[in-house]
Amino acid sequence: QVQLYESGPRLVKPSEILSLTCTVSGYSITSGYFWGWVRQPPGKGLEWIGTIYHSGSTYYSPSLKSRVTISVDTSQNEFSLQLNSVTAADTAVYSCARQDRTVTAGYWYFDLWGRGTLVTVSS
Amino acid sequence: EIVLTQSPGTLSLSPGERATLSCRASQSVSSSYLAWYQQKPGQAPRLLINGASGRGTGIPDRFSGSGSGTDFTLTISRLEPEDFAVYFCQQFGSSPLTFGGGTKVE
Numbered sequence: 515q516v517q518l519y520e521s522g523p524r525l526v527k528p529s530e531i532l533s534l535t536c537t538v539s540g541y542s543i544t545s546g547y548f549w550g551w552v553r554q555p556p557g558k559g560l561e562w563i564g565t566i567y568h569s570g571s572t573y574y575s576p577s578l579k580s581r582v583t584i585s586v587d588t589s590q591n592e593f594s595l596q597l598n599s600v601t602a603a604d605t606a607v608y609s610c611a612r613q614d615r616t617v618t619a620g621y622w623y624f625d626l627w628g629r630g631t632l633v634t635v636s637s
Numbered sequence: 638e639i640v641l642t643q644s645p646g647t648l649s650l651s652p653g654e655r656a657t658l659s660c661r662a663s664q665s666v667s668s669s670y671l672a673w674y675q676q677k678p679g680q681a682p683r684l685l686i687n688g689a690s691g692r693g694t695g696i697p698d699r700f701s702g703s704g705s706g707t708d709f710t711l712t713i714s715r716l717e718p719e720d721f722a723v724y725f726c727q728q729f730g731s732s733p734l735t736f737g738g739g740t741k742v743e
Contacts, residue, residue: 552736559725559737559738560727562733562734562736575733575734576732609682614687615729616688619668619688619730620730620731621670621732621734622734623670623672623687623688630681
């Protein structure tokens with residue numbers, strides 16, 4: 515059974531770096547699929563942050579691209595999110611997910627999700 | 638970016654009834670690259686439909702997706718007690734990937 519689990523600090527100070535790791539169990543990241551991050555601020559909708567392939571190729575949302583880095587560690591079967599210069603607006607539930615695409619699609623849907631973790635930005 | 642608007646915000650129905658959920662896009666979604674998800678409190682979202690009409694793994698056939706262009710629909714033919722949840726749509730035809738605001742079925 516494939517599972518994804520988010521870990522990392524739940525409280526981050528303004529202007530600092532938000533760092534989260536998604537550990538994948540039951541499936542090797544190098545076997546295929548894409549892997550991504552999504553967030554949902556309290557009371558708001560879902561927002562795609564970015565996506566990575568096990569080769570290291572990354573794809574970011576234009577609205578966050580200047581502050582985001584997603585990386586992969588195939589030896590640990592995990593991938594990570596770093597968001598720089600955070601503000602209160604970055605307070606959200608952050609979820610990692612496995613992504614797939616149909617044969618002709620250039621982009622991805624999310625076929626398996628982690629439960630998500632609430633990260634609060636506050637001093 | 639493509640903005641997805643879901644309606645209604647809340648749908649009040651009873652078990653056994655038919656649920657029809659709408660997802661409208663601000664511009665045409667290429668080749669019906671639209672997915673639907675179900676989320677229950679405290680649980681991870683679950684993929685229901687990928688590509689407007691294809692069901693995810695293990696999804697019962699009472700869930701069906703339809704539509705094209707800018708108008709898409711998720712239909713639950715007969716609501717089971719476990720179907721009461723929040724449903725949201727997502728387009729993967731262009732970047733950035735975007736999501737609808739969700740419909741709560743209560």
